[in-house]
Amino acid sequence: MKILNIIPIIITLLFSGSCVTKFIPEIDEFESIIVVEGLLTNENITNYVKLSRTIPVGIAGISSPILGAHIIIRDDQNKIAILSESYPGFYVTDSLTFQGETGRTYKLHITANGELYESSAMLMRDVPPIDSLYSEFEFYDDGYIYPPLYSYQVYFDSNDPTNRCLYYRWTYEEVWEYHLPFHYPPPSKRICWVANKSSDILIKNTSALEMGLVRKFPLVYLDNRSSVKLSQKYSILLRQYSLNYEEYLYWENMRKMTEETGGLYDAVPMPLRGNISSINDPDRIALGFFSVSSVSTKRLFIKNDTIKMKLGGQYCVTDTLETLEGIAGIGRYIFVLEQVDGVGYLVSTYEQCADCTLSGTNIEPSFWNDDILK
Amino acid sequence: MNHKSFILISLLLFSTIPLFSQKKDIKISGEYKGDTFFEFVTEVEKHHNIRFFFNPDWIENITIDNNYSDILLSEILETTLSDSGINFFIDETGYVILSGEFVIKSRADKSEQDTNYIYRQEAVVPVEEKSEIDFQVIEIGMPSGDNRGNVTLSGYVKDIDTGEPVIGAVFQIDELKAGTVTNQYGYYSLTLPKGNYHARFSCLGMKTVTRQINIYATGNTDIYLKEKLIPLGSITVTADGNARLSRMEIGLEKLSIKTIKLLPTSMGEADIIKTALLLPGVQTVGEGASGFHVRGGSSDQNLVLLYDVPVFNTSHFFGFFPSVNSDIISDISLYKGGIPAKYGGRISSVLHIIPKDGNKKKITGSGGISPVTSRLMIEGPIIKDRTSFLVAGRSTYSNWLLNLMEDTWLHNSKASFYDASIRIVHEINNNNNLEFSSYLSHDAFNFNYDTLYSYNNNLLSFKWRHIFNDQLFAVFSVNHSHYDYNISSSRDKINSFELLHDVNYSELKMHLTYYPNYKHQIDLGFDLGKYRITPGELIPLGDSSLIVPNIIEKQFAISPAVFISDEIKIFDRLSVNAGIRFSSFFVTGPSTVLQYHPDFTRSESSVIDTLLYSSGSIIKKYFRPEIRLSLNYMIGANSSVKINYNTTTQYIHQLSNTTSISPTDIWILSDTYVKPQRGEQIALGLYTNLFNNNLEISLEGYYKEIKNMIDFKGGARLLLNTHMETDIINAFGKARGIEFMVKKSKGRVNGWVSYTYSRILIKSITQFPEEEINSGEYFPANYDKPHDLSVIFNYIFSRRFSFSSTYTYSTGRPITFPIASYNFAGTDILHYSDRNQYRIPDYSRLDISVTIDGNLKIKKLAHSTLTFSVYNLLGRDNVYSIYFDTKNNLVEGYKLSVFARPIPSVSYNFKF
CATH class of the missing domain: 2.60.40.1120 (Carboxypeptidase-like, regulatory domain)
Structure with missing residues (x-):
C-alpha cells in the first residue's frame, strides 16, 4: 500500500472530511509523441519497426499506430533497407535482401506525417554464444504437505573472454506441453502447447568485470506445486542480445520505472528518453528505442518422465452438479468425462479445462522433439 | 516598559494629587436600589475624596441593591466584586483600583x-x-x-x-x-x-x-x-519589542504558548508546528504533511529540540497532531538564520521547544478534551521551593470511535497514539541544579486487520547546571533520542513480514557561558554525539512465512564538535556575535563498502571491489568548520539593521521520495558516498517599531546555497536498498527570499500579516549525463512555493470572549505529471514530464475560532475555557496531492483533498 493512499484513509477514519476526486491534469496542450520500437538483429529473420503515438493519460489504452510512414535503415556503408508496412503501424524488412551484420553501424530514418526523425548511429556489437543453459533439480518432502516439492531452477552461463560485448540483454520463451486431466475431450482439444514470453527486463553490465562473464544467472524457477509447466514436457529458449551502453541505460531505466518495488514507495518518476530524435525541430521529443543487437540462442528441455511429479493444487476443479449457474464464481461450465477405476463420470468443470486450445495451441512446435533427435 | 495601553497606571504616574491619610477605613452610607456599579462609583466619588480606576467592561453587569450605613468601603467592594472575580486595592492616597483577576498587594x-x-x-x-x-x-x-x-x-x-x-x-x-x-x-x-x-x-x-x-x-x-496586569488575552507574539531590536539573532522567531493556544486548529489541539507555519519563511507542503520547510530547506534540515534533545519525528498521525503536548511547553524559538554556534547538526533551522519547569510552590495542572484526544498535565513541588515535577500525558480515543463505525472495513481498522512526558527539576543549592526529563510517543494504525504501522519516539535527558562563579555558568548534559518504526503484516501467513527501521542518538554536552564584562558574553562548549541506525530490516513473521529476510547493514558514527562564540558590544549601537563551530564526523565499522568503477555511474554492475571494515575502525572522516557571524546596528531607539552570515553542516539525512515526511521515511548517515550537506546563508534584516512599540515591522532578505543535497535518480528505490549510493545523486540548491511582517501585539485587536516571496531551485551535480535530472538544469524543489501569505487577526471582545482567525495563501507546490502513456515491447509505460514542471492548484484557507472563558470567579475548582473553531471555513477544496492509478488498463489522475469541507471542532481546556 502506498503511503499516499493511507492519508485519505486516516482522514476518513477521523473526520470523514477528505475527498478524492478525479483529476485531469492540465497539460500544456497535449501533443502526442511518436513512439518507436525497432529491433535489428543479425538473425536471418524479418526485422521490424513499430510506430505509434502516445495517448493522453486518462484515455483507455488503445494503441494509436502511425500509418503510411516511410522508414529506412541505413548502415555505415550506405547500404539501405526500405521497410514496408505489413500491418498498421508495423514495418518490416525483407529478410531475403537485408540482414544485420556484426560490426556495422546502423541508423534509422523515419518520415511520418512530414516529420523527420532519426536514431543515433548504433553499432551492432558481436555477441558471444551462450555457454550453457541448465537446471538444478531439488526435491523436498517434509512429510506433511502433499505432494512433495519437485523444483527446477534454470540458470545460464555466458562467457566472453575477449570482452567483445559489455552489455547484455536476455529474453526467453517458454513452451510446455499440457494435457487436460480428463479422458474426454479428444486429443485435439486435450493436448496442447502453451507459450509464454519473458516479461522481466534481464540486463547486465559486465564492463566492470575483467572478462565479460555471467555465471549461474537465475532465469526461471519451476515447481510442481505452483504451475503445470512441468506436467509433461517443458522447453525454454534463451536469446542473448549484445547491447550498446546507450541501450543498456535505456533498459535499466525502464526496468526501474516498471518494476514493482513491493509497495510503500513509488519509484521516482522520470521521462524515459531513447535514441530517437527529431530532425526538423530539436525541441520535439521522440520516445522509444531502435535496438541493434547480435543475438545468440540456446534451448533447454525438461521432461517429466524421469520422475513422476504429482501436480500440487487443483488446477481443474470439478463438480458433479449439473446446475445452469455453473461452478460458483466462474460462470461458465462445460461437461467432461472423468474416469475413476474404469468407471466414467460426467462432471462439470471450467471451460479452459475442457478445451486446452483456449490457452494454447494443439499444433506441436517444430522443435518439440529436438532433444530426442540429438 | 510601555504601559500606555494601561490607563490605570499612567494615571497613577502622572497625577499630582496630594497625599492623603490612610483611606482604607473610609465608610459609606447610602441607598442603592439596583444601581449599576458605575452609578455607585459616581455617587461615592461625589461625597468622598476617593477616585476609582477600572476597566468599564469588567463592571458592566454588576449592580448594587443594598442599604448602607457606615459600612466600610472595602467590605462593600468585597461583597460586590468577589462574585465577578475582580480584585481591588485601596491605597493610602484614596485611589480605588480594580485590578481584575490580578491581586495587588501593598x-x-x-x-x-x-x-x-x-x-x-x-x-x-x-x-x-x-x-x-x-x-x-x-x-x-x-x-x-x-x-x-x-x-x-x-x-x-x-x-x-x-x-x-x-x-x-x-x-x-x-x-x-x-x-x-x-x-x-x-x-x-x-x-x-x-x-x-x-x-x-x-x-x-x-x-x-x-x-x-x-x-x-x-x-x-x-x-x-509577577504576571503583568493586562487585560486578558492581550497576546504577545515575540519577545518585548525592544528585545527584538537589540537581539543579535537575525531570523529568530519566538512564540509563546499563549499565542499558539489561541489560534484555530483543525483538531482542537494547539500545534506548535502549524503555528510556526504562519511565520514568514516557514512553509509546508500541505495538510497531513509532517515537517516544515524553512527558507528553502528540506524538512529533515530542521533541528527540533525538546529538552535540548533532537526529536526525529515531530508529529502524530502523519502531521495531523504535533507530537509534543502543548501543556508542557513554555515557549518556542525558531532560528531561521543566525543560528548560534552552540547549535549544530542541521543546516536550515533550529526549533527550540522550551519546556515548562514545573511549579515549585503548589500543585497545579491543566488539561483538555477535544473530539479526538484528551490530555492532562500536573505540576507541583516535591520539596517546596527546591524540587518540582511535571508529568503530562495525552491519548486519542479514535480506536473507540472506529469501533462504533458500522462499516466493517472501518470497524476493523485501528488508529491510535499517545505521548507522555515527565520532568523533574531539583535545586541542590543556589549554584547547582539537576534536571531529569523524559518523553515518549507512540503511534499505531492498521487498516482492516491488514498491515500494522507503528512508530515511536523516546527522549531522555539528564542535566546538571552549575554556576562556577558569578561570571561562569555551565550546563553538562547526557541525552538520548530514539526513533523507530515497524511495519508488519500477518494476515497472509505466507507473506507475513516485519519491517524495522530505527535511529539511536546519544550525546554528551558541556556548554559554558562566560560573562567577563558587560561588553562580552562568551559561549563555548563541546558536544559528542554517537549514532546507530538500522536503515531497514525485513524479516519473515511466523514459521510459514516465505519472505526472504533482507537486513541492511547498520550504520555507526561518532560526531564530536567544539564551538566558541562571543557576543561583543563594540559600542552603544553596534554589537557583533562572532562564533565558530568545528564539527566532525567519523563513520565507523563494522561495514561493507562497495567500490565502484570511477568511469561508470554507480550501480550494481559497476562494483569492482568490496571492502570490509571491522567494528570500531574508522571508514571515513569529515571535518567541517562552521562560521556564525551576526552584526546588529541600532538606528535610533526604534530601528535596527542586522546582517548575518552562517555556514552549517548536516551529517544525518532523511530519505523521502514522497513530498512530505512520512513515518516510513528512513534516516541515513553520511558515509563514504553520501557527503555531509552544507548550508551557507547570508541574510539582511531591517526592523522598526512604530507607535511606541505597538507596531513591529520587519523585512528580511536571504540568499542561501545548499551543497550535497540528496536527490534521487529516476526510478530510485529507497527502502531496503543495500547500496543506497547507487540511487541517490548530489544536488546543489540555491534559495533566496524576502520576508515581510507587520505585527501588532498589544491591544484588543492584534495579530500579524506576513508575506514571503521565496524560491528554492536545485540542480543535479554529476559527471554522468544519464544521471542528470532535467538535463542538469535548475528545477524547483518539491516544496518551492514562491508566494506565501499569512494573516492572523485576533479580536478580544471582552474578558470572556475572544475571536481569532487565520488566513493562509500559498502557491501550489511543484509536481511531476505523467503526460502521456504508450506501449513499448509489450509494456505499458507512462511518459512523465521533466521533474517538477507542473504545480498543484494554489492553496488558500481561512480558519476561525471563538474562545469563551469560564466564569471569572477567582475561587473556583478549575479555570476553564471552551473553544469553538472551524477549520477551512470556506470549504475550499485544497489539493494535497495528485496521484495516478491504473485501473482496467486506464491511467487516471486523482486529486486528494485532506479537508475539502469546513471542519468544526470544540475543545474544552481547563487549569486548576
Whole structure:
C-alpha cells in the first residue's frame, strides 16, 4: 500500500472530511509523441519497426499506430533497407535482401506525417554464444504437505573472454506441453502447447568485470506445486542480445520505472528518453528505442518422465452438479468425462479445462522433439 | 516598559494629587436600589475624596441593591466584586483600583527573599513619585575605598507564583545602555563598573521590575517577576519589542504558548508546528504533511529540540497532531538564520521547544478534551521551593470511535497514539541544579486487520547546571533520542513480514557561558554525539512465512564538535556575535563498502571491489568548520539593521521520495558516498517599531546555497536498498527570499500579516549525463512555493470572549505529471514530464475560532475555557496531492483533498 493512499484513509477514519476526486491534469496542450520500437538483429529473420503515438493519460489504452510512414535503415556503408508496412503501424524488412551484420553501424530514418526523425548511429556489437543453459533439480518432502516439492531452477552461463560485448540483454520463451486431466475431450482439444514470453527486463553490465562473464544467472524457477509447466514436457529458449551502453541505460531505466518495488514507495518518476530524435525541430521529443543487437540462442528441455511429479493444487476443479449457474464464481461450465477405476463420470468443470486450445495451441512446435533427435 | 495601553497606571504616574491619610477605613452610607456599579462609583466619588480606576467592561453587569450605613468601603467592594472575580486595592492616597483577576498587594504584605550578602533597605521615597509599587534598592558591597574596577551581578529571574525560571527576560542598566537576557534557565550575569545604577528587569507578559542597584562588590540576586496586569488575552507574539531590536539573532522567531493556544486548529489541539507555519519563511507542503520547510530547506534540515534533545519525528498521525503536548511547553524559538554556534547538526533551522519547569510552590495542572484526544498535565513541588515535577500525558480515543463505525472495513481498522512526558527539576543549592526529563510517543494504525504501522519516539535527558562563579555558568548534559518504526503484516501467513527501521542518538554536552564584562558574553562548549541506525530490516513473521529476510547493514558514527562564540558590544549601537563551530564526523565499522568503477555511474554492475571494515575502525572522516557571524546596528531607539552570515553542516539525512515526511521515511548517515550537506546563508534584516512599540515591522532578505543535497535518480528505490549510493545523486540548491511582517501585539485587536516571496531551485551535480535530472538544469524543489501569505487577526471582545482567525495563501507546490502513456515491447509505460514542471492548484484557507472563558470567579475548582473553531471555513477544496492509478488498463489522475469541507471542532481546556 502506498503511503499516499493511507492519508485519505486516516482522514476518513477521523473526520470523514477528505475527498478524492478525479483529476485531469492540465497539460500544456497535449501533443502526442511518436513512439518507436525497432529491433535489428543479425538473425536471418524479418526485422521490424513499430510506430505509434502516445495517448493522453486518462484515455483507455488503445494503441494509436502511425500509418503510411516511410522508414529506412541505413548502415555505415550506405547500404539501405526500405521497410514496408505489413500491418498498421508495423514495418518490416525483407529478410531475403537485408540482414544485420556484426560490426556495422546502423541508423534509422523515419518520415511520418512530414516529420523527420532519426536514431543515433548504433553499432551492432558481436555477441558471444551462450555457454550453457541448465537446471538444478531439488526435491523436498517434509512429510506433511502433499505432494512433495519437485523444483527446477534454470540458470545460464555466458562467457566472453575477449570482452567483445559489455552489455547484455536476455529474453526467453517458454513452451510446455499440457494435457487436460480428463479422458474426454479428444486429443485435439486435450493436448496442447502453451507459450509464454519473458516479461522481466534481464540486463547486465559486465564492463566492470575483467572478462565479460555471467555465471549461474537465475532465469526461471519451476515447481510442481505452483504451475503445470512441468506436467509433461517443458522447453525454454534463451536469446542473448549484445547491447550498446546507450541501450543498456535505456533498459535499466525502464526496468526501474516498471518494476514493482513491493509497495510503500513509488519509484521516482522520470521521462524515459531513447535514441530517437527529431530532425526538423530539436525541441520535439521522440520516445522509444531502435535496438541493434547480435543475438545468440540456446534451448533447454525438461521432461517429466524421469520422475513422476504429482501436480500440487487443483488446477481443474470439478463438480458433479449439473446446475445452469455453473461452478460458483466462474460462470461458465462445460461437461467432461472423468474416469475413476474404469468407471466414467460426467462432471462439470471450467471451460479452459475442457478445451486446452483456449490457452494454447494443439499444433506441436517444430522443435518439440529436438532433444530426442540429438 | 510601555504601559500606555494601561490607563490605570499612567494615571497613577502622572497625577499630582496630594497625599492623603490612610483611606482604607473610609465608610459609606447610602441607598442603592439596583444601581449599576458605575452609578455607585459616581455617587461615592461625589461625597468622598476617593477616585476609582477600572476597566468599564469588567463592571458592566454588576449592580448594587443594598442599604448602607457606615459600612466600610472595602467590605462593600468585597461583597460586590468577589462574585465577578475582580480584585481591588485601596491605597493610602484614596485611589480605588480594580485590578481584575490580578491581586495587588501593598508593600507591607510582601516579603522578599533574603540573600545572605545583599543588604536591603526600603526605599524612602514617597509612593506617588515612583513608577513602581515594589521599587527597591539593592546594595551589594559598600562604596568605600577604591571605587574603580568591575564587579559582576548575576542570579536567576523567576516567576514569583510558580518559582519557575523566566526565560528571555531583559536586564538593562539605563546608565550604561548595557544589558543582557536571561538564558533558557532564567540565569543572567552582567559584569559592570562599580557604581549606582537603575536596573530594569522586563519580560513579555510580566510586570517590569526596577531596582536601584548600588553595586561595589560581586554578588548575586534573584529577581522575582509577577504576571503583568493586562487585560486578558492581550497576546504577545515575540519577545518585548525592544528585545527584538537589540537581539543579535537575525531570523529568530519566538512564540509563546499563549499565542499558539489561541489560534484555530483543525483538531482542537494547539500545534506548535502549524503555528510556526504562519511565520514568514516557514512553509509546508500541505495538510497531513509532517515537517516544515524553512527558507528553502528540506524538512529533515530542521533541528527540533525538546529538552535540548533532537526529536526525529515531530508529529502524530502523519502531521495531523504535533507530537509534543502543548501543556508542557513554555515557549518556542525558531532560528531561521543566525543560528548560534552552540547549535549544530542541521543546516536550515533550529526549533527550540522550551519546556515548562514545573511549579515549585503548589500543585497545579491543566488539561483538555477535544473530539479526538484528551490530555492532562500536573505540576507541583516535591520539596517546596527546591524540587518540582511535571508529568503530562495525552491519548486519542479514535480506536473507540472506529469501533462504533458500522462499516466493517472501518470497524476493523485501528488508529491510535499517545505521548507522555515527565520532568523533574531539583535545586541542590543556589549554584547547582539537576534536571531529569523524559518523553515518549507512540503511534499505531492498521487498516482492516491488514498491515500494522507503528512508530515511536523516546527522549531522555539528564542535566546538571552549575554556576562556577558569578561570571561562569555551565550546563553538562547526557541525552538520548530514539526513533523507530515497524511495519508488519500477518494476515497472509505466507507473506507475513516485519519491517524495522530505527535511529539511536546519544550525546554528551558541556556548554559554558562566560560573562567577563558587560561588553562580552562568551559561549563555548563541546558536544559528542554517537549514532546507530538500522536503515531497514525485513524479516519473515511466523514459521510459514516465505519472505526472504533482507537486513541492511547498520550504520555507526561518532560526531564530536567544539564551538566558541562571543557576543561583543563594540559600542552603544553596534554589537557583533562572532562564533565558530568545528564539527566532525567519523563513520565507523563494522561495514561493507562497495567500490565502484570511477568511469561508470554507480550501480550494481559497476562494483569492482568490496571492502570490509571491522567494528570500531574508522571508514571515513569529515571535518567541517562552521562560521556564525551576526552584526546588529541600532538606528535610533526604534530601528535596527542586522546582517548575518552562517555556514552549517548536516551529517544525518532523511530519505523521502514522497513530498512530505512520512513515518516510513528512513534516516541515513553520511558515509563514504553520501557527503555531509552544507548550508551557507547570508541574510539582511531591517526592523522598526512604530507607535511606541505597538507596531513591529520587519523585512528580511536571504540568499542561501545548499551543497550535497540528496536527490534521487529516476526510478530510485529507497527502502531496503543495500547500496543506497547507487540511487541517490548530489544536488546543489540555491534559495533566496524576502520576508515581510507587520505585527501588532498589544491591544484588543492584534495579530500579524506576513508575506514571503521565496524560491528554492536545485540542480543535479554529476559527471554522468544519464544521471542528470532535467538535463542538469535548475528545477524547483518539491516544496518551492514562491508566494506565501499569512494573516492572523485576533479580536478580544471582552474578558470572556475572544475571536481569532487565520488566513493562509500559498502557491501550489511543484509536481511531476505523467503526460502521456504508450506501449513499448509489450509494456505499458507512462511518459512523465521533466521533474517538477507542473504545480498543484494554489492553496488558500481561512480558519476561525471563538474562545469563551469560564466564569471569572477567582475561587473556583478549575479555570476553564471552551473553544469553538472551524477549520477551512470556506470549504475550499485544497489539493494535497495528485496521484495516478491504473485501473482496467486506464491511467487516471486523482486529486486528494485532506479537508475539502469546513471542519468544526470544540475543545474544552481547563487549569486548576
